[in-house]
Amino acid sequence: MVTLLDVAKKANVSKMTVSRVINHPEQVTEELRILVEQAMDELDYHPNYVAQALVNKRTNVVKFVTLEDIDTTEPYYMNLLFGIARGLSKKQYAIQLVTDRGQIEDGNFDGYLITGARSSDYAFFDNLKKPFILFGENHHGYDYVDNNNQYGGELATKYALSRLYQNIIFIGIDVREPFEYSRETGYVNTLQKNKKVPQIYRIANHSHAAQEVIKNNFHKFPKDTCFICASDRIATGVVRQLLDEKAKVPADFGVIGYDGVFLDQVSNLKLTTVKQPIFKMGELLANMLLRKINQKGSPQGEALIKPSLVKRESTR
Incomplete structure (x- = not known):
């Protein structure tokens, strides 16, 4: 069974460095993080995130909250959810879908991914006690992911x-x-x-x-x-x-x-x-929220991804 020490030896770093890459990637340089992650991949090492969650008193559950009618959005949200699920699965997190505003704060969970927000919702966000990331551009200083x-x-x-x-x-x-x-x-x-x-x-x-x-x-x-x-x-x-x-x-x-x-x-x-790039944005949303949870709610800023033009029959 591959251990943390095996990864450290493979990457030629200390066990503490490997631990930081896994638990606090923001504390190491990108070069070091890539080096350790490559060693983990080569050795097929998978951290026990469930055990880490117990130690850190986390649930490994994230709520996906949609504040608009999900029935009228065609497969848009399905693509987004697949991207989010892929990002969360890397750290063994589960996703809980919430469409009822009255259930937003119910139960045990670690944070929120929120979509469909409008300006009238922003006052409500200020009262949320757990970390959240918005899917959708905003000018109120909330962390968000969107296309440009x-x-x-x-x-x-x-x-x-x-x-x-x-x-x-x-x-x-x-x-x-x-x-x-x-x-x-x-x-x-x-x-x-x-x-x-x-x-x-x-x-x-x-x-x-x-x-x-x-x-x-x-x-x-x-x-x-x-x-x-x-x-x-x-x-x-x-x-x-x-x-x-x-x-x-x-x-x-x-x-x-x-x-x-x-x-x-x-x-x-x-x-x-x-x-x-819906799938990519979903994965980025998940990564940003997990980083924010890991950093005890520290601001993450904004992430804008460039869209692309698909040329078809409706233009000459």
């Missing part, structure tokens, strides 16, 4: 311009939240740099709302227009109504979505979209 929404807006807009669409219109979500502002900012900044005038519509995050916008304003949209949408839900509605109006997509009208989880592939025309 502003970069995503820029990415979509630059691509629309590169496809020689002359009119670029943004259809956003009518919420006053940082992720929406950031996506709009990426769009606006890019257009202004190219000496074009931004045009923004804000609607509920539903495909039928997007259809209504196109139906009611179709006569205003000249050919050579590309719609940058704040979600794939909105984009699917835009495509559907454009086709109902007998518009030529993508020759005369282009559509770019945002998310890249499922709807982009089942739209009438497969969507060009800004793809969020």
Whole structure:
């Protein structure tokens, strides 16, 4: 049976250093951590995190709290949960799903991963007694993980311009939240740099709302227009109504979505979209929370991951 001493010898470090890498990785350099982790992998050494949890009076349980309707999000949260589960499993942590606000503080657990938060929820977070990380950009100083929404807006807009669409219109979500502002900012900044005038519509995050916008304003949209949408839900509605109006997509009208989880592939025309690295963000969420628990609640800051552009049938 491989022991801590075997790992120390393999990495040519002390047992104390190996212990620190396992229990307090923030106390060692990245170079040293990688060296010890490589030795652990080569020797197939697996720390007994359950025993460590008993010593540290932890439960090895994390609550995943969603503050929005999880039934309306397609496979988005399934991908996120798989990423979180992968990150937690490395330290033998279990995940508990909470959808009822009244159960947020029930039972024994070590911390929270919270998604679907809105500005109205922030006062509640200040009263939480255990470490938490938010999934979603915020400007209130809470630790969070998200994709780089502003970069995503820029990415979509630059691509629309590169496809020689002359009119670029943004259809956003009518919420006053940082992720929406950031996506709009990426769009606006890019257009202004190219000496074009931004045009923004804000609607509920539903495909039928997007259809209504196109139906009611179709006569205003000249050919050579590309719609940058704040979600794939909105984009699917835009495509559907454009086709109902007998518009030529993508020759005369282009559509770019945002998310890249499922709807982009089942739209009438497969969507060009800004793809969020959901699985990777889930794993990062788990790692950040476990680090915060290990550091007794020390701030972790923000982590923004760049999305990518997937080019499909809805743009030329």
